[in-house]
Amino acid sequence: MNGPDQGDKAFPIDRVRARPDDPGRRPARRRHLPSLGSFATFEVAAKHLSFTLAASELNVTQAAISQHIRGLEKALGCKLFLRKHNAIELTSEGETLLEAVTSGLDRLSDAIGQLGRGDENATVTIAGTYAGASHYLKPMADAYRALHPEARFTLLASDENDRLQNFEEVDIAVICGNERSEIGHNIVPLFSEIVDPVCSPGYLARSGPFETPEDLLRAEFMELHRLHWTSEAINWYPLRWSDWFRHHADHLDPPAPGFVTNSYGLLVEAAVAGQGVILGWRHLVQQQVAEGRLVRIFDRPLDSGRTYYLKLKPSAHRKAHAQGFVAFLKEKSRGIPLNG
Structure with a gap:
């Protein structure tokens, strides 16, 4: 910083008004x-x-x-x-x-x-699971940025670390559950956790039609491995084919799945490739269904009774794009029922 005794060089600061009682003086440029x-x-x-x-x-x-x-x-x-x-x-x-x-x-x-904080204020950081980040948040962020190109997103994903949602830089976290979620200013409900049997149109044409749960027994089942659900980040009871059949046809026992993985992304890829049927979480397969790469086999959903929420940090209330994205997600989620 220049000291006060280094001379009076001109500097572009706002004008000083002339004294109103001195008409001879003009405002300084x-x-x-x-x-x-x-x-x-x-x-x-x-x-x-x-x-x-x-x-x-x-x-x-x-x-x-x-x-x-x-x-x-x-x-x-x-x-x-x-x-x-x-x-x-x-x-x-x-x-x-x-x-x-x-x-x-x-x-x-x-x-x-x-200065230099424009990008920081335009960046929204969101935490979720790997499946949620890749199959829900990323498509939604892309759609939002198509409307607001100046917005920036950082997506942090983990299936092992439930504390990710508490990281300082995280503005929004996607969480699922009921007992730990009190709706209010910082907890925004989105939709219920609902799954449907889905497969590719090609697989349905080859192996269908599937009009009843009995017909579905002819299908090649694919399922999430229990390891996926025992991580610290996903610590609630999973939905499996046995749950779906118990709800819709409790007299039937589904055959053992032909493909099991702890990655939901791999399950979706296998289903799109026509390798069998999976339980499709509505928010995770909505893009594939909308694009016709996956189809719901019939109208027999299973509602877990749990709800997905957005957990908002104080920083989310200070960022225009964080608030805008929350409103965008709520609008786009209207097609998924909210029972809780």
């Missing part, structure tokens, strides 16, 4: 104004009403402060201080200038503090 250092020195001196204390704060001599103030008064054509014995006071012009300088320097400081 920005290029003719004294340096920013002069105004900063004046503010410090006016704050302390002491050139000595101002010199101490700015780490210069008292003589330099006096010289700087005299130069500023000469440039502005008015007295800013009344010099008294062992004391100084602001003149009316000094009080007017102090108000303007304080406001201007505060605004300048705020603006500097915001």
